[in-house]
Amino acid sequence: MNDSPNLVTLSILKNSSITINCSSSTNSSMTHVWWFNGIIIFANSFQPTEIGISNVQGTYVNSSFSYLRFDGFSQINTGNYTCRDGNTVNKFFMLDIKGKFMPA
16 A cells, blocks of 8 residues: 555636546556545546536546546635545645635
């Protein structure tokens, strides 16, 4: 098990469209499972809409590459995203809204 995942921290403009991706360097037969704040958000036939997140779409390119596409990034999307391949954490994302603490 990899306890030192590849960490990516991003500050995203509100209402932006972005993509985060995950790849495996090994030839694993397991597809990626994406977690959002400790809850599965994307796996095989499970999509983010099943937990009430309608502006995120998960896609598998092949068994070693997948991504999440955000259309209109908002407060509901802020948090921690983890991409796992079995017991291995392939990538860890911390997403926040850019400038959210700045006065209007």
